[in-house]
Amino acid sequence: MAAGANSYFVPGFGISRAVIQNEIRYHCGPDAIVRPYTHLGRDGFLVTTAGPPLTKAQIDDLKQSSREYEEKQSRRADETDVFVNQPIPVGHRTRRSS
Template identity: 45%
Template sequence: MSSTDSASHDYWLPGYGLSRQIVLRQIQYHLGPTATVRPYSYHGREGYLINGRELTKEQIDDLKRQSKEYERQQTIRMAGRPIASTDAAEPDINEPIVVTINGRRSSPSYSSYSPYQRYR
């Protein structure tokens, strides 16, 4: 291993597929207690500015896997379903969640509403 491999320096990591919560919590696990990370935009793209050793491909893949699981659990929690399920099928992470606005549940059908209807 060369001396530059273990040297600490600043670098930008693209944020695609990485949960902010996971990256901020896990960076020191992967890079040691002196590593720092903060959200950072580089050329208009969101990501993280890291000071420490460079993450390996395996470490980035681990962060992505943890991020996917974290987001799945947050989606299930927000939908009000138990996290531990006995169903064989996994819920879709992008499953729509019904939102209540001003005490009313929005109608699931948009076909009956047209913004161009004339008032009588």
């Protein structure tokens, strides 16, 4: 990241992580990066860029793109007949009795 970079918090409500990570360079320049971040107990994103900060209109665009992305993902899940919020076991081990 170039000298003169600024970091700022963007509240995450209504913004998909996949969308903001994909579109941040379009809005803030090629060196912009974004990562999940919690500020004062609120979940969101930490944006670091030497370019201009996101405007309210750009944040609104990210929210609209996020809504479209989530709807598309939901339709895709419906097509495969998968319940989106179904628990999925990860690294589950069965216990052996001694």
